Amino acid sequence: MLRAAAAGEEAAFARLWRDAHPPLLRYLRVLAGDRAEDVAGEVWLEVARGLARFKGGELEFRGWLLTLARRRVIDMRRRETRRPERLTADAAELERPAADDTAVAALDNLSTDAAIALIATLPRDQAEVIVLRVIAGLNVGQVARIVGKRPGAVRVAAHRGLRSLAARLGQQVTR
């Protein structure tokens, strides 16, 4: 499928997109919030431009895709730092959902969106590692390469994130 897509076959690219877009979008929702769709579009354009030169299997492709996404988000944050668009300092807090609300929604509905929203309430490094490990299905080594940390640091961040999530959910379960 990857080779066919790299050769320019539209149907193969569409299959690739169907497989890889949902994890990409969920990863970007954690990192970029409401701009996830825009960033995902830019990432897929970059993939279309560079796919002919890509070498590797499906797992490597997924790692490449998420690396491109991460770089885009970093670029976006740099642009925002240079030209801040937010009018008030409270806006950042208002955009971030409260952990209790999202935990209730996640337990009640068990919808994907609610689950992602709850994961997004974690500190950013923990949320990123959990999404890459659980949703994208990458191993510790790949996640470490993407986020630029050592495998041990990735394991620690993942366990801390899971513990925080379990604690939040446990509070809701016991209520």
Add this chain to the structure above:
Amino acid sequence: MSILSRFRSRRSPEVACARALFAGQRLPAGAPASQQALARLLRAAAAPGTARELAGEVAAAAAFVQVTSQRKPRRNARRVLAAAACAVAVGGTAVYAGVAPSPHHKMVPLPFGVPAHHAAPAPAASRMPPRRPGRSPARPQGQATGRKARQAVNPAAPPRGGGR
């Protein structure tokens, strides 16, 4: 019991749960309710793509086609340019190696009075009249000097000293 082993025994159920969660496996029996809730949460987060998430497939495929169709001509143009550069390099080398006749041969001016090597007749300006001994070097026909030359350039100009 050492500190390390106590630490390991305290952490091992949690680590086992985490491993199972990351692998998408069922939690070990007797896992706390919070871990069970966490497992459900992570399963929901890793669920297959929803219709809303996959709504942009047609647009993505169209963008892919557009990008790849733009990429192909550029690659062809690059190949044509590379081929042209190779041809110029090979041609230039061949000329300097003497394989092909050099265009400079025709541009070298022939000395007066020496017949051209070419089979074609020489231009009229290069034909020389026979030299007479004791006189200045002959000029080709049609080349005047002094007053005649000035009159040839400007026929309306009066002759020097004789216009009165």
